[in-house]
Amino acid sequence: MGLMRCVGNVCDETEFQTKALFNLAVQKSNVLKLGKSRLETKSAFVTYTNEFFEGATNAFKIQFFTQPIMEEARAKLLRSDNEEISRGGRLLCSF
Numbered sequence: 001m002g003l004m005r006c007v008g009n010v011c012d013e014t015e016f017q018t019k020a021l022f023n024l025a026v027q028k029s030n031v032l033k034l035g036k037s038r039l040e041t042k043s044a045f046v047t048y049t050n051e052f053f054e055g056a057t058n059a060f061k062i063q064f065f066t067q068p069i070m071e072e073a074r075a076k077l078l079r080s081d082n083e084e085i086s087r088g089g090r091l092l093c094s095f
Contacts, residue, residue, distance in 0.1 A: 018044045039089050043069040045077050064091040
């Protein structure tokens, strides 16, 4: 399982698959852990939202997860509840 195409309430899990590997080397930061880290993701979830920049603009929110997204997790993600699926690791990008 991975990224899938959903039209209405019907999702086709076989149409798209996704895997990604992220390597990060932090040399100087007051926020991030210093050193090298690696995140191997197995699924992604994309939403179009206005939650960034105090709602001034819409953006794509792309979340990569280290585990597959099942039906229950997909419903939680639509409610912005990503705590459980994020436990194994998550990468968030916005465009």
